[in-house]
Each structure stands twice: as structure tokens, then as C-alpha cells.
Amino acid sequence: MYAIECLELTKVYKSLSALQNLTLRVEYGTSFGLLGENGAGKSTLVRLIMGFIFPTSGQLRVLGQEHVALAHAKIGYVHERPIFDPHVSGKRYLIHLSRLTGIRGVDGVKCVDEMLRRVNLQDVANRSIGTYSKGMQQRLALAQALLADPELLILDEPTSGLDPRSQWEIRQIIQGLRQEGKTILICSHYLSEVEALCDAIAIMDKGRVKLSGSVNDLLQSKQVVEIVLAEHLSACDVVSSLAIPEEYIVTMQAHTFEIQARAQSIVLDKIVQGHIPLISLNPLNQSLEDLYVHATDQEASSIPPHSLSNAGGAS
Numbered sequence: 001m002y003a004i005e006c007l008e009l010t011k012v013y014k015s016l017s018a019l020q021n022l023t024l025r026v027e028y029g030t031s032f033g034l035l036g037e038n039g040a041g042k043s044t045l046v047r048l049i050m051g052f053i054f055p056t057s058g059q060l061r062v063l064g065q066e067h068v069a070l071a072h073a074k075i076g077y078v079h080e081r082p083i084f085d086p087h088v089s090g091k092r093y094l095i096h097l098s099r100l101t102g103i104r105g106v107d108g109v110k111c112v113d114e115m116l117r118r119v120n121l122q123d124v125a126n127r128s129i130g131t132y133s134k135g136m137q138q139r140l141a142l143a144q145a146l147l148a149d150p151e152l153l154i155l156d157e158p159t160s161g162l163d164p165r166s167q168w169e170i171r172q173i174i175q176g177l178r179q180e181g182k183t184i185l186i187c188s189h190y191l192s193e194v195e196a197l198c199d200a201i202a203i204m205d206k207g208r209v210k211l212s213g214s215v216n217d218l219l220q221s222k223q224v225v226e227i228v229l230a231e232h233l234s235a236c237d238v239v240s241s242l243a244i245p246e247e248y249i250v251t252m253q254a255h256t257f258e259i260q261a262r263a264q265s266i267v268l269d270k271i272v273q274g275h276i277p278l279i280s281l282n283p284l285n286q287s288l289e290d291l292y293v294h295a296t297d298q299e300a301s302s303i304p305p306h307s308l309s310n311a312g313g314a315s
């Protein structure tokens with residue numbers, strides 16, 4: 001069973017298709033990154049998951065509920081730009097919310113104090129929120145989302161617009177939640193953040209999933225090795241004389257070609273047996289940024305399928 005399961009999900013606003021037959025699954029206890037350019041459909045998907053809007057067609061199940069509103073009490077949500085009453089203190093605000101969620105009296109205060117410690121706001125707990133920095137407000141929003149100990153946490157651009165120190169603080173909190181085994185869905189434009197915080201990702205483009213899967217699998221499947229031949233050799237001639245399968249080749253230049261890392265030993269055997277002189281063999285690590293650029297690049301859609309294969313279960 002999945003914490004979030006979308007099957008052929010479509011959302012049309014008037015005449016605009018914001019999501020088109022989107023299939024995506026988020027496993028319980030994992031941290032999932034939703035990536036995509038502005039207008040890709042990430043917020044629409046989050047709004048559907050939260051039950052703020054309804055799908056035009058397709059199926060959606062959140063924490064086992066087809067009626068996603070029934071899952072609401074078990075979801076913690078942090079908006080990209082949380083809005084607070086600036087005159088109320090952080091502690092008072094959280095106590096008010098804890099009462100609304102049914103945690104009252106001494107237990108409520110204990111729970112709030114614990115949450116304030118957790119997001120490192122204990123020293124400013126009694127100050128009015130209007131005096132908080134943006135980073136503090138974002139941490140308060142996280143505390144608010146965590147108050148009812150949700151099963152699923154949805155973080156929309158959790159570090160957007162924050163200074164590096166504040167970003168780091170938020171990421172540390174998210175790492176802690178991840179280690180506790182919380183299911184987390186993060187929408188972010190920061191690729192290094194997603195690479196560091198997420199077990200799996202989906203890259204969305206124009207309402208569709210372009211690429212998805214586990215971060216490790218995706219990165220490993222895209223590792224390449226650069227082979228630099230002696231200058232008198234043409235890469236094209238060597239590849240054809242050694243009969244190196246086309247699907248192993250990523251790029252080819254005059255005396256250099258890149259191959260999939262997984263094909264390294266096969267290609268090297270051929271090179272040794274063919275007595276081909278090499279200048280160097282260089283592993284080139286791919287980052288999530290490289291994957292992202294390929295997946296969202298229209299030109300890249302026409303490059304060989306091995307460079308852009310969908311490694312995950314989504315389509």
C-alpha cells in the first residue's frame with residue numbers, strides 16, 4: 001500500500017490541462033521530491049492530495065482514503081508562504097492550534113513546548129510572530145504541521161527565499177523527520193536539496209511525469225565513463241571496429257566517446273582485446289541537475305532512450 005497513489009490523474013482548469021494522465025506512487029516512510037518548472041503542475045497535484053480541488057478524471061488515494069478529505073487529520077501541510085497573525089506569540093499560536101486539534105490543558109502546553117524545542121524556537125516562543133525572521137516563521141509553520149503528529153507531511157517549497165543558514169536549519173529538521181520514518185512529500189526548485197533530502201523523485205513537465213524513481217537508482221543508471229583514445233584514432237572507427245553496441249554509447253566526439261558506466265567492463269574487454277591505445281578513462285558523475293535538465297529539455301526528448309529512460313514506476 002502507498003501513502004499517495006495517483007492513477008491516470010487528470011485535472012483540467014476550464015480549457016487548460018494542468019495534469020494529464022499522471023501516475024505516481026509514494027511509498028510509506030519515504031521522502032519524495034516533486035520537481036518541475038513553474039507551471040509543471042506540482043501545486044495542482046498538492047491541492048488535489050489535500051482535497052482542496054477535485055480531479056477531472058483518474059484515481060487518487062491518500063493514506064488509504066479515496067475520499068482524500070478523510071485523510072486530512074493525518075496530514076501536516078506547510079505552505080510556501082505561511083501567513084500568521086503578527087501580534088500573537090509563536091507559543092500562543094501553537095497552543096491555540098493544539099486546542100483545535102484536541103490536545104488541551106497541560107498536555108497541550110507540553111506538546112507545544114516540545115514542538116518549539118524541536119524547531120529551535122524555544123528562546124523566542126513568547127515573542128510576537130511579527131518580530132520573527134522569515135526562517136523562524138517557516139520553522140513555526142513546520143511546528144504547526146507537526147503538532148498533530150501527522151503520518152504524511154507535505155512541504156511546499158520549504159526553504160524558498162530563506163538565507164543559507166535558515167535553509168540549513170529547515171533541512172536539518174526535515175532530515176530528522178526522515179530518520180523517524182515520516183512520509184514526506186517535498187515540492188522544491190532546489191535540486192541539491194532534493195538530492196540530499198529525498199529517497200525518490202518525480203520530475204514533472206507540463207502536467208506529466210517525465211522521469212521518476214529512486215534517487216540512487218536514477219543517478220546510478222545515468223553514470224557515464226569518458227574514454228579518451230590516442231589522437232591518431234577516430235572514436236567513430238574504434239566503436240564500429242570493436243562492435244560496441246549503440247545503446248552503450250552516450251556521446252561521441254573526434255577521439256573521445258562516453259559510455260554507460262554499467263557497460264564499462266564489456267567495453268574495456270573489447271578495447272584490451274583489440275589492442276586499442278587509450279589516453280585515459282574518466283568516470284563522470286551525473287547530478288540530479290543533469291537528470292533534471294535532460295528530463296525537462298524538449299530537445300532531449302529526441303535523444304536515445306537509454307539516456308532518458310523512465311527508471312521509476314510512474315509514467
Ligand SMILES: Nc1ncnc2c1ncn2[C@@H]1O[C@H](COP(=O)(O)OP(=O)(O)OP(=O)(O)O)[C@@H](O)[C@H]1O
Nearest residue numbers: 013016017018036037038039040041042043044045
Ligand atoms: N485555479 C487555476 N485556474 C486556471 N489555471 C490554473 C489554476 N491553477 C493553476 N493553473 C494553471 O495550471 C498549470 C499548472 O499550475 P501549477 O500551479 O500546478 O504549477 P506548479 O508546478 O505548481 O508551478 P510553480 O512552480 O510556479 O508553483 C499552470 O499553467 C497554471 O497557470
